[in-house]
Amino acid sequence: MILPYRLTTPLKDEEMAPLRAGDQVLLTGDIYTARDLAHKRIQEAIDRGLPLPFPLKGAVLFYAGPTPKPPHRHVGSVGPTTSGRMDPYAPLLYSLGVKATIGKGPRSPRVKEAQLLHQCLYMAALGGGAALLSLSILSMEVVAFPELGPEAVYLFKVRDFPLTVINDLQGGDFYLEGPARYREGRP
Numbered sequence: 001m002i003l004p005y006r007l008t009t010p011l012k013d014e015e016m017a018p019l020r021a022g023d024q025v026l027l028t029g030d031i032y033t034a035r036d037l038a039h040k041r042i043q044e045a046i047d048r049g050l051p052l053p054f055p056l057k058g059a060v061l062f063y064a065g066p067t068p069k070p071p072h073r074h075v076g077s078v079g080p081t082t083s084g085r086m087d088p089y090a091p092l093l094y095s096l097g098v099k100a101t102i103g104k105g106p107r108s109p110r111v112k113e114a115q116l117l118h119q120c121l122y123m124a125a126l127g128g129g130a131a132l133l134s135l136s137i138l139s140m141e142v143v144a145f146p147e148l149g150p151e152a153v154y155l156f157k158v159r160d161f162p163l164t165v166i167n168d169l170q171g172g173d174f175y176l177e178g179p180a181r182y183r184e185g186r187p
Helices: 036-047 090-095 109-118 130-134 146-151 174-184
Strands: 005-008 024-033 060-062 100-103 121-124 137-144 153-167
Touching: 036 090, 036 137, 036 146, 090 109, 109 121, 153 174
Parallel strands: 005 024, 024 060, 060 100, 100 121
Antiparallel strands: 024 153, 121 153, 137 153
């Protein structure tokens, strides 16, 4: 069995460099949720020169919106949403310091080029495993755009949040390479 890599936020290039498409990661630290409407608001703030309510340098963005939390939990279910909807915004955010994004589904060629240029990872969270993912979330607070409800920007403090590297810093793409590895019996 191949052990997962352990990463802690804020992410640094030298810690991400050994990762390859298909590697398993356990992420600990701060991650920010942001979906379509939050990305639009972030873009508008950047365009207007307004300060953002959270740091982008070394940040990890999770394309997700949490469900309401039950009384005995830190957060309700929280699963990834389709990353392609955030593709129009990703290159700018990478250029401003975001080091990784988490979602599901493939990224556009333009986004993959920006990932290589700015040395950013794209990782996938378990689609359909929202309740399981929530067990790695220690706390949750709204940090921007509370009027957006579940589409607000939330800060999650996570421990051992399970992820798979999809696009690595060398241009590897697990969505392209994974099926061939499977057919060949490779991990």
